[in-house]
Amino acid sequence: MIKHVTILLALILTGMQLQAAVLPEDRTEVLYHRYDGGGVTIDGPSVLVRKDIANKVSVWGNYYMDFVTSASPDVLSQGSPYTEERTETGAGIDYLRGRTTMSLSISQSSESDYDAETVGFGISQEFFGDLSTISLNYSQGNDTVKQNGTPEFSEPAHHQRFGVGWTQVLSKSWIMAVNAETVLDEGFLNNPYRSVRFLTNTGNVGFQKERYPSTRNSDAYAIRSMYYLPYRASLRAEARYFTDSWGITANNYELRYIHPYKDQFIFEAKVRTYSQSQASFYSDLFPHIEAQNFLASDKEMSEFSDLAIGLGVSYEIKASRLKFFDKAVVNLYWDNIAFDYANYSYKVPPNPGDENAVSVAIGEEPLYSFNANVIRFFLSAWY
Structure with a gap:
């Protein structure tokens, strides 16, 4: 089953862009993305097409594909590397009436051992002379978790997401947004392939399946702000706090600088930090079998932090060079991202043929850390 890796596309004002009572512009976007780090490679294409109808309705469709190759330490310590493919299709409609925008979307994704369907609805309203925007959104997902090699295994997972946001223009140079989100998860919420380690009576290592609670409630709060500098550049800052019923709390902070150059280039640089505590039922090594009711050893449930540094460039192709489009932008x-784990160890046994291999006692393995690179290259064309 693909552990979905979130890849943020380069939407500079995501989550805080002021909707000026107009529908999104007609456009087509073609994306290639790639994640490479920690023994995991994920890459694939995505295509988005959006079209306006009578200046009142905007419809869109999206196709997205992931190719996954995983040889991460948790995979190698319990099995063999694997490859996987996931495809996702989505469609939606936005309806504009006065200063109110209503949106409806649906998406479906499929892989060999996981199927997901999500329906979402959103509404936003502008007031105070279009300086303020309030938005509400809701989505519901119904998934089916399966296990390759075990045809009889099929478990449901349900997800509900509630969100509210406020965007405010504070001055001609300053815009700010506050968002809150609650997520309710229910059903089979862990990976059916993963196991936890425990010490046996003989001092060796035994394995048993992970076991998570069947419900999870989480809340997230974010504040984002963008300030336009006198020389056309801008600064964006973001802070986000997350907490859930599994005992995880997390914080992330981001600072981004956007700088235009001449009439065609936009350069961007960012730094982002993230840190989280471990789930209450997580352990890298349990003292014995059935040590507690719920058991997790997935590194995503452990205490860890990461530091991301990013660079980007956009180039606008002049309209005089285009035959069928109003404008086009190439983005790279x-x-x-540097990941450091505070209580998750590197448990892959050394290669028996390695003369320099050093055996490590159980429970004394070195803590795990790795670097990952994420690349997004896409072309946006307006018509």
């Missing part, structure tokens, strides 16, 4: 973004 690169992030380097």
Whole structure:
């Protein structure tokens, strides 16, 4: 099953862009993305097409594909590397009436051992002379978790997401947004392939399946702000706090600088930090079998932090060079992310043929850390 890796596309004002009572412009976007780090490679294409109808309705469709190759330490310590493919299709409609925009979307994704369907609805309203925007959104997902090699295994997972946001223009140079989100998850919420380690009576290592609670409630709060500098550049800052019923709390902070050059280039640089505590039922090594009711050893449930540094550039192709489009922009973004785990160890046994291999006692393995690179290259064309 693909552990979905979130890749942020280069939407500079995501989550805080002021909707000026107009529908999104007609456009087509073609994206290639790639994540490479920690023994995991994920890459694939995505295509988005959006079209306006009578200046009142905007419809869109999206196709997205992931190719995954995983040889991460948790995979190698319990099995063999694997490859996987996931495809996702989505469609939506936005309806504009006065200063109110209503949106409806649906998406479906499929892979060999996981199927997901999501329906979402959103509404936003402008007031106070279009200086303020309030938005509400809701989505519901119904997934089916399966296990390759075990045809009889099929478990449901349900997700509900509630969100509210406020965007405010504070001055001609300053815009700010506040968002809150609650997510309710229910059903089979862990990976059916993963196991936890425990010590046996003989001092060796045994394995048993992970076991998560069947419900999870989480809340997230974010504040984002963008300030336009006198020389056409801008600064964006973001802070986000997350907490859930599994005992995880997390914080991330981001600072981004956007600088236009001449009439065609936009350069961007960012730094982002993230840190989280471990789930209450996580352990890298349990003292014995059935040590507690719920068991997790997935590194995403552990205490860890990461630091991301990113660079990006956009180039606008002049209209005089285009025959069928009003304008087109080529975008390239690169992030380097350094992950450091506070209580998750590197458990892959050394190669028996390695003369320099050093055996490590159980429970004394070195803590795990790695670097990942994320690349997004996409072309946006307006018509």
